[in-house]
Amino acid sequence: MPKLGMEPIRKEALVKATIVEIGRVGSLDVTVSQIAKRAGMSSALAHHYFGSKEEMFLAAMRHILTLYGAEVRGALVAAEGPEGRIRAILRASFSPTNFRREAVGAWLNFWVLSQSVPEAKRLLAVYQRRLRSNLVAAIRPLAGDRAGAIAESLGAMIDGLYLREVLKSGAPDGAAAAELALRHLEAELARGA
Amino acid sequence: MPKLGMEPIRKEALVKATIVEIGRVGSLDVTVSQIAKRAGMSSALAHHYFGSKEEMFLAAMRHILTLYGAEVRGALVAAEGPEGRIRAILRASFSPTNFRREAVGAWLNFWVLSQSVPEAKRLLAVYQRRLRSNLVAAIRPLAGDRAGAIAESLGAMIDGLYLREVLKSGAPDGAAAAELALRHLEAELARGA
DNA sequence: AAGTTTATTGACTCGTCAATCAACAAAAAA
């Protein structure tokens, strides 16, 4: 009994299921059937809406990136002053939404995907550029010319913390990670002053 | 015309070929045939010596880890004083041997592997513990109680720099990466003083 | 010389999985 207008609903369900399954399995070795099953439909339907598995992965990636971008923007509008803006970015980066197991596991696998799928690489590059420019903008008033270098290292730090989150076992602790990133930043700033 | 004592030779060739192929393809989606071909033998022989693809991956991982460990130890014996010891560890971490494309690409994929293969996780944990304890030992004389926290963040920084190396395109630049890590460390140390 | 161990591969099995297709159902348009 087909209701109309299912496309967006199905697609969203598939995207979420993709992320969950990648997180669960811990790699991109996930079958379309697994994903479709978790999303409550047949694998044929998944192909119907996305055409290929790769498209599914890319859609999932865009979803994570969009989520992250939205959260950063949201935190940024409510932020006061340069210090506040940086804190906002870090808070968003390590928020429960973005720093949850599934999402972080998905990140790791998207990094891998970007090695062989150009579009994935592109998406990742876009995100990195945006993060960098946000950081530089926030840091410049505090550190002038050194903003670029500091943003670079803070970016690496953030990625590193994501990575370690994946590797470690146990519940995620965004607060602790954000703490570390902030300490790093403060140390860098203090050094220049 | 079978010469005897081929086992170690074949195994080494396979391990190296595994790393190269993983780096080339950019993922663990590498067939035993590809690896065997690059190593100059049939896939049947690869199975003969390693039993399974997973064993091949683990052997490759051990190889990379051993290489890294040896380089750190080597740099460490020639190091003078705490500062020198830290520099030694960083120099080894970002040396041309360890920071080359193939090796870094392999790392990324080993991180993924550790998500689903317990032995891979174990190996990675061993490496992380060793790195941490080396760092703490070198940092303690300079920062006392804060050594643990600093080692933690420096470790994350190193991993993050590896990750970024994979993502970026272009030739690897270990010197620049080591520079960033060192700046981070100095900033942290200065903060405490 | 006969027997054993090591090296080596081509051919094969068996399973898995992405992608396609034919078919059916219901809503919307004509």
Place this chain on the structure above:
DNA sequence: TTTTTTGTTGATTGACGAGTCAATAAACTT
């Protein structure tokens, strides 16, 4: 009401790839 569009799936195809096996050969042992 016929036709078209949208939703849906079970069954099938076709490829690919891990792991096994039988067979062959050279060395080493007794």
